[in-house]
Amino acid sequence: MRKTTLSAALLSISFAVTAQIPQLVKKWETDSALKVPESVYYDAKNKVLYVTNIDGTDPWAQDGKGSVAKVGLDGRIINAEWVQGFNAPKGMGLYKGKLYVADLNKVHVINVATGTVENSITLPDAQGLNDITVDKKGAVYVSDSQGKKVFRIVNGTPELYVDGLARPNGVLWHKKNFFILDNGILYKLGKDKSLQKITDGMEGGTDGIENVGGNNYIVSCWGGVIWHVNTDGTKTILLDTREQKINAADIGYDPKNKILYVPTFWKNTVVAYELK
Secondary structure, three states: OHHHHHHHHHHHHHHHHHHHOOOEEEEEEOOOOOOOEEEEEEEOOOOEEEEEEOOOOOOOOOOOOEEEEEEOOOOOEEEEEEEEEEOOEEEEEEEOOEEEEEEEOEEEEEEOOOOEEEEEEEOOOOOOEEEEEEOOOOOEEEEEOOOOEEEEEEOOEEEEEEOOOOOEEEEEEEOOEEEEEEOOEEEEEOOOOOEEEEEOOOOOOEEEEEEOOOOEEEEEEOOOEEEEEEOOOOEEEEEEOOOOOOOOOEOEEEOOOOEEEEEOHHHOOEEEEEEO
16 A cells, blocks of 8 residues: 555656646748748737848858848738848847847847837957847847857947857846856856856757746757756757757747747748747
8 A cells, every 4th residue: 555655646746747847839830931030039019020031051141131020920921021231130139129130240220110220239359149138227248159259238339248158149138147058058147257057968059048937948959959948957858850850040939928939940930839
């Protein structure tokens, strides 16, 4: 009787742990009119998605073909090239109606109300800007994957923020905490700017990071894997599309409706998943 009770208790605990692992349920996918979409940003106020288009076979080409698309929350492409004239635009951040877009060695500032570029901030020391996050005061943080650094822009002036990284990509400012994805590792930045490792082993080019409530985060890997990560270091694969050769680049997230938006890069679409 005692063994049976113990087995039942262990089964119950195992079921409870399993039940806590979220799932991604596909809701829709855009048509393939996008042009090598690299990043998605969810704009709650305007109820729209912004998507950066690299548009070319070289993700770092200075060719003037890049653009930002505007996509509806139902998956309808409103304008595949809403704002044009960029090179290889990637990560984005939004603050008080201004959309910041990383583009090689520049950060462009788009007025979302008018769809015009108001400013382009050059970072002379940058080699390959990638992801962007903005803190509550409007400071813009941008990773330099090729330069192995993170920069901060305050009042239009760039400065070095973190140096000595391997290949930083996804960055996220969340509730006074700063997170960096660096070559398969998720770090939290200490107050002294020390790198505090949360977890590693996420191969395939760690790309985007979003908070999905509490200490839980979603991390995308460009190769096609999406992870659920807790700050205690535990992680679980939620989606793996490597066999289908479908990439998972820099993700966006709607926290109210728990919708994850995944750009598929070479497949030229964005896929929406509900996090359950």
